[in-house]
Amino acid sequence: MIRVDIPGTGLFEFEHFVTDFSGTLSEDGALLSGVKEKINELSEKLKIHVLTSDTFGRAREELKVVNCTIHVLEGEGHIVQKEKYVINLGADRVVALGNGNNDELMLKVARLGIAVCLKEGCSTKAIQASRIFVKSPIDAMNLLIFPKRLIATLRV
Numbered sequence: 564m565i566r567v568d569i570p571g572t573g574l575f576e577f578e579h580f581v582t583d584f585s586g587t588l589s590e591d592g593a594l595l596s597g598v599k600e601k602i603n604e605l606s607e608k609l610k611i612h613v614l615t616s617d618t619f620g621r622a623r624e625e626l627k628v629v630n631c632t633i634h635v636l637e638g639e640g641h642i643v644q645k646e647k648y649v650i651n652l653g654a655d656r657v658v659a660l661g662n663g664n665n666d667e668l669m670l671k672v673a674r675l676g677i678a679v680c681l682k683e684g685c686s687t688k689a690i691q692a693s694r695i696f697v698k699s700p701i702d703a704m705n706l707l708i709f710p711k712r713l714i715a716t717l718r719v
Contacts, residue, residue, distance in 0.1 A: 571719025584615035592619025
């Protein structure tokens with residue numbers, strides 16, 4: 564668990580880190596350098612969940628040595644499937660990370676939504692649904708590993 568009291572914003576108590584895979588942790592289906600180690604470090608404090616449409620069909624292989632739960636989305640309505648997953652975990656205890664239109668609702672409903680922009684870009688819907696915008700998933704995870712960074716960013 565990660566607990567941080569942010570002046571003017573309130574108390575955050577996180578148990579879960581829910582993240583997209585394609586364009587968030589990976590580029591063209593390949594996990595970014597350093598992400599495996601950073602997720603494994605963060606997994607000492609939070610339960611890690613990767614929700615993915617698996618655009619490139621490589622998520623399970625890329626994440627096989629990462630301490631996380633992988634959930635490959637099926638059928639239609641991935642935006643709603645991601646939102647429901649976060650709600651079922653207890654949205655007030657979730658940090659969500661994503662970059663696409665189908666991440667919008669999970670970013671919005673999570674206690675803390677973080678949008679990330681890699682080479683495939685970031686949808687404006689994901690940005691608007693988030694409280695924080697970062698340039699890499701490692702930056703996002705470091706906000707949680709070093710929570711005083713959250714205070715600096717979110718204090719009022």
